[in-house]
Amino acid sequence: MRADRIFAYGAAAGLIGDLLFGDPRRGHPVAAFGRAAAGAERRLWRDHRGWGALHTLVCAGGATGAAALAARAVRNRPAAAVALTAAATWSVVGGTSLGREARAIGGALAAGDVELARERLPHLCGRDPQSLDGQQIARAVVESVAENTSDAVVGALVWGALGGVPGLAAFRAVNTLDAMVGHRSPRYRRYGWASARLDDVAGWPGARLTAVLAVAAGGRPREAVRAWRADAGRHPSPNAGPVEASFAGALGVRLGGTLAYGGRVEHRPVLNGEAGRDVRVTDIERAVRLSRRVSVLALVVCAAGRSAMGRRVG
16 A cells, blocks of 8 residues: 555544544553653753753654654554554544633633633643633634644644654654743743744644635635735744634634733734634634634645655655
């Protein structure tokens, strides 16, 4: 069986597994990687970029190498290769859990229970929930759904199409390291620099594909393109900017503005500010559905791209 078909069948099976089962409550491979990365940090941490780069190399390189060995072991057994690809895809994507958390917060807000929504928000993003009212929580959820559609699904599929199982593992390892050490706290400003920059590079193609697919699947292509072109470059993140701006245009809402992370207040540009309206609770469900459509389209595009790449190489 050709490698492109192995990827297509395995990735589709992995996405179906995520749709049916979501993330496991125990024994998740990404959680195991996180524990290993935390252990490496305890041994390697210095307030120095070089040591942080070594941490990134050890952790991301180790995960990628292990995945490459596993792929090599099944390369002559197509059924096993499909199963490995399916398992790896299911392990690294998180679209179903993303939607569940978003809907749970939306349900709490719809019921008027803002305190419950504040309690659940940290499961979805790193914002300070105590500083947010109901409308701001809804906006934070929509922004997180948009950004994590790229990080939790599309980016992984892109690197799976490019690099197979090692590509899937490498992307998730880099993205997890960025979440762990890539933020601008005093402890990680230098140590996490390499992880943050590598995540920017790894996330670049998936973010642009997510933005393109949001334009195609959102039902408001002209508005989505206009918001992307006008506002994406004003966002402090090179990858979250295109994704959030295109989602804002596709949903007809305003995203961005003032937010708080761990006691640090940021004043971000408003995305789709002229054409959009404030986010409503009902927009959370609309964002989740758009995320699902983008994820399915991403699988089709990545499988087709892998097939075209295989024919060209052949």
